[in-house]
Amino acid sequence: MKKQVAILLILLTTFCCENETKTNGKLNVVTTTTMITDLVKNIGGNIVNVEGLMGSGVDPHLYKASEGDVSKLVNADIIFYNGLHLEGKLVEVFEKMGNQAKTPIALADELDKKGLIGSDYFASNYDPHVWFNINYFKQFAEKVTSVLSKKNPENTLAFEQNKDKYIAKLDALQAKVKSVIDVLPKEKRILVTAHDAFNYFGESHNFEVVGLQGLSTATEAGVLDVQKLASFIIEKQIKAIFVESSVPKRTIEALQAAVKSKGHNVEIGGTLYSDALGNTGTIEGTYIGMYEYNVNTIVNALK
Template structure:
């Protein structure tokens, strides 16, 4: 039924939508997650119109397209999404509307699959949270630039200049993050969160990462998961556990209660941004700001 509904919505939208493509001379670009929206805005600047489907705190694993979303997608010149089944429920929409002149761009397709983190428990067999490796996010930036130039060669210099500036900012971010991480002893680098969103971060900065839920928040944590992780926390003398902005707080609170019931105190070290950025008007509403906030929150709580 869900697939039939999507096909109907796409068909009706294609019939009824006016082609607003380049209505003001600029490319109309639609993005999925807040991380990709921020990236595309940095590369495209004032030369493009950007509409992000997902807002702050929105879980992409569970996101369902509305009729308004389908309208935006149909009228887009370019569509960028993460891929690797992160936006699982949107892929059906992409497939129904794909044509020779409009193919949504999965930014993860630019990555070397042999270097990605695999999983036996997720549909794609790859961890989709690749943006937590800044090197991968740089590859995203290069792919966005390439596609925008293909679609609008007249603004090629704008896109390449913006790309160079943004890549320099990402270089500085990497250097600064490494400096903060170096202050935390290796034995304290254990990151316990609501779900497995930080494996690429852990691989890049030598953290042991443990999530209460799996790679997708569609998988609920059970009592046995909570008990097993509470024992791990006690055995490894973990100082803090973390809430995620796009995952209900109750999962981590249940874990905290389980640890305390066994006679050991454990604090909630703060809220981390995982599958979505913070509010648009805040520092955490940008990829770079989110990353800086996360690393300071993690290291401060675990020291």
């Protein structure tokens, strides 16, 4: 990995100071996660070219930049990423780029750290899965709009209008998911998933959230972790546990088997989208569609 990073940094240093370019007169914007890609497309509309490094089902915790990514980063006018060490293996690349003419934008830097959930798994000491708090995602939208407007001031009005429309959709999403979740009794609001990506979701909607692998998929769940969580599921009479699209399902299947070995049964309630959206062109391929899909899946399995 160090050798790969070294090669990338040499290439970035070689090309980073080239003049900024536009394709078809539009800003070139590079994003990391699929959530951020979808957000920037909504704000930028047809005024910008947006290219995401990560696709559906890609785990940002484990993502390694390829040499093919270098040309995208070099030719970008703006780079947006989540931050808080979500994209752990890209951090060194971004930090080095920050010393050059082009500085990647960590959207989570806009958030008040007092409201973030602490974590010992990340160098930032915070849980980076902040997009599951819709209010935080609105702050991401504000920052994206500000950066695009400064870079392309002649289109500020269009960016602002796109942002207002999108935040109105996020307001509607909040109202909709609240009405769905309200049918689920509080004692049934226990969400067990492959890893702790849903703590901000839990905080927003009064769920107790338990992840088998902890906050980062880079950590492995041990036998004792599985057995301990299996006992918790039986004690709380939890009806369903959930797979995540960006995490191998074997960990949750092992948990289900452990519960069964103790003479009880727990269903796999479905697949949730955590660190990545669904396929492009599907409802789950958008942030709003993903959030609504997750809520419906969780509530239907637990109620």
